[in-house]
Amino acid sequence: MNARRVVIASDHAGFELKQTLVAELQALGCDAVDLGPADTASVDYPDFADRLAEAIAQDAADTGVLVCGTGIGISIAANRHRHIRAGLAHDVTSARLMREHNDANVLVLGGRLIGPETARDCLKVFLQTSFEGGRHQRRVDKLSPPSGPRPA
Numbered sequence: 001m002n003a004r005r006v007v008i009a010s011d012h013a014g015f016e017l018k019q020t021l022v023a024e025l026q027a028l029g030c031d032a033v034d035l036g037p038a039d040t041a042s043v044d045y046p047d048f049a050d051r052l053a054e055a056i057a058q059d060a061a062d063t064g065v066l067v068c069g070t071g072i073g074i075s076i077a078a079n080r081h082r083h084i085r086a087g088l089a090h091d092v093t094s095a096r097l098m099r100e101h102n103d104a105n106v107l108v109l110g111g112r113l114i115g116p117e118t119a120r121d122c123l124k125v126f127l128q129t130s131f132e133g134g135r136h137q138r139r140v141d142k143l144s145p146p147s148g149p150r151p152a
């Protein structure tokens with residue numbers, strides 16, 4: 001069976017945690033596709049959120065991980081893409097519930113706010129947890145209606 005492919009990106013503030021999570025993904029047997037950056041030089045988080053969203057749109061993977069300083073900016077940027085449901089986690093419960101209830105396809109972490117142990121635990125739980133469907137499917141469907149603006 002092929003290893004599960006996961007795309008991952010950050011900005012400079014998330015770089016260190018991204019490196020930790022690439023190693024964790026590999027330890028978990030995943031095919032980690034690192035979309036950058038390659039060092040801590042200052043970059044703009046929307047560029048890396050867009051890069052990851054494009055990779056998912058192109059079917060490079062169906063799951064992603066993003067890291068910036070707080071996780072907030074890169075979440076906002078990622079969620080501008082209709083096919084992305086990015087959830088920010090500071091704890092394992094959030095990482096589980098964003099899968100069970102929101103069918104999140106991107107886990108977002110704040111490199112300046114979360115410790116590496118908690119971040120690794122969030123990643124593991126995010127990857128292991130399935131979407132519950134049922135009543136949550138209807139709500140998730142409303143996040144990205146097929147076309148046009150939301151009804152009033």
Ligand code: RB5
Nearest residue numbers: 013068069070072073074
């Ligand atoms: C970069 O300094 C910082 O603003 C960014 O990583 C992030 O926290 C934005 O939301």
